[in-house]
Amino acid sequence: MLRTERLILRAWADDDLARFEKISGDPEVMEFYPQPLTKEQSHSMGARVQSLLDERGWGFWPVELSNQKKCIGFVGLHVPKDNLPCFPCVEIAWRLAKEHWGQGYATEAANESLRYAFAELGLDEVVSFTTLANARSQAVMQKLGMSNTGNNFMHPDIEKAHPQCEHVLYKITRREWERNAI
């Protein structure tokens, strides 16, 4: 379990899968994905990230407000599929329920995930990627001290003609993170 000033990043509990389904099925949350996830897609993705977290002890953590026992979304580290040009890499990602946006929670949880990646796992680099139009997510990347590599890529799982196919790739190295942490 990881803690920040306002948040807890913890193991998956019984009702988190239903929460993940609800958030991933919300068209506003999923605006920058080809479409919201169906119940079945959410279920299989949620079950996969839950078992990866159990296996490794790190991953895509449910994020809870520490003063209320309430899961507001999911933030953390993930090893993306080997069909991405940045592979092998560890990415940092986030997906919060709409009603909790705009309060700095994604940045707070992601900062703790980055600390874990560098200080506990000893990684050399962490990447993050999203569609060109997802300015909100890119703002989080920038606030974390990540920089745009300029190496945009076409996501192999999205049709080339789709407006969300082109992705930006951000990254931060351990040295950059250590420098920022001083």
Ligand SMILES: CC(C)(COP(=O)(O)OP(=O)(O)OC[C@H]1O[C@@H](n2cnc3c(N)ncnc32)[C@H](O)[C@@H]1OP(=O)(O)O)[C@@H](O)C(=O)NCCC(=O)NCCS
């Ligand atoms: C991206 C997301 C996690 C951000 O969560 P959040 O808790 O609101 O993020 P924070 O409050 O920590 O930071 C958001 C930043 O984006 C900025 N922002 C908000 N809307 C923006 C917009 N339309 N354009 C540019 N920046 C924007 C905010 O001003 C804030 O920066 P600031 O604190 O310097 O003002 C949340 O919107 C989300 O879950 N989106 C859907 C899922 C998603 O897109 N995930 C990423 C896919 S890779």
